[in-house]
Amino acid sequence: MGRKTEQTFRVIHRYLGFFLAGIMIVYAISGIVLTFRNTDYLKKEIHYEKNLEPYLSAEDLGSALGMGRFRVDKEQDDLLYFQGGTYNTKTGVADYTVKKLPLLLDNMNKIHKMHSGHPLFWLGIFFGVSLLFFAVSAFWMFRPTTSIFRKGLYFTAGGIILTLILLFV
Structure with a gap:
C-alpha cells in the first residue's frame, strides 16, 4: 500500500465526511430520540x-x-x-x-426508519454504503507499520467486542 493510496483514501474519506455531515447529525439525533419511542418523552x-x-x-x-x-x-x-x-x-x-413528536423530530425519525417502499430509499442505501466506506477506508489511511495503525487495531477489537456484547445480550 503506497503513499498515493493512503492520500486517495484520506481525501475521499474527508470530503465524503463533510458532504454527509448533515445526514449523520440527523441519524444521530433521531437514533437517540428513537431510543425513547416507547415513552412519551418529547411528545x-x-x-x-x-x-x-x-x-x-x-x-x-x-x-x-x-x-x-x-x-x-x-x-x-x-x-x-x-x-x-x-x-x-x-x-x-x-x-x-x-x-x-414535534414535526422536525418526527420527520427525522421517518428518514431514519425509511424502507424500500419510500420514494427516496436509494438515499438510505447511499448513506449506508458511505458509512461502510468510512469504516473500511480507515484501515487504508495509515501504513500498517505505524504505531497509530496498531493502536487503531486495538480500538477496532474493542469496538467489535462491544458490538458482539450488544448483539447477544
Missing part, C-alpha cells in the same frame, strides 16, 4: 375529531385514521373504543388523541 398530545363513514369495520377504521397496529379494545352500544379514542358507528365520528 405532545394532539386531539382529533374526524367525520368518517358510518359502520366501518375495525380494519377499515384503522386505515381511515392512518393508525398502524390498530386494535379495537371494546365495543359498547354504538361506540368502538380503541387506544386514545372512540368511534361512533352510527354517526361515523371518531374522537381521539394521539401523541406525536
Whole structure:
C-alpha cells in the first residue's frame, strides 16, 4: 500500500465526511430520540375529531385514521373504543388523541426508519454504503507499520467486542 493510496483514501474519506455531515447529525439525533419511542418523552398530545363513514369495520377504521397496529379494545352500544379514542358507528365520528413528536423530530425519525417502499430509499442505501466506506477506508489511511495503525487495531477489537456484547445480550 503506497503513499498515493493512503492520500486517495484520506481525501475521499474527508470530503465524503463533510458532504454527509448533515445526514449523520440527523441519524444521530433521531437514533437517540428513537431510543425513547416507547415513552412519551418529547411528545405532545394532539386531539382529533374526524367525520368518517358510518359502520366501518375495525380494519377499515384503522386505515381511515392512518393508525398502524390498530386494535379495537371494546365495543359498547354504538361506540368502538380503541387506544386514545372512540368511534361512533352510527354517526361515523371518531374522537381521539394521539401523541406525536414535534414535526422536525418526527420527520427525522421517518428518514431514519425509511424502507424500500419510500420514494427516496436509494438515499438510505447511499448513506449506508458511505458509512461502510468510512469504516473500511480507515484501515487504508495509515501504513500498517505505524504505531497509530496498531493502536487503531486495538480500538477496532474493542469496538467489535462491544458490538458482539450488544448483539447477544
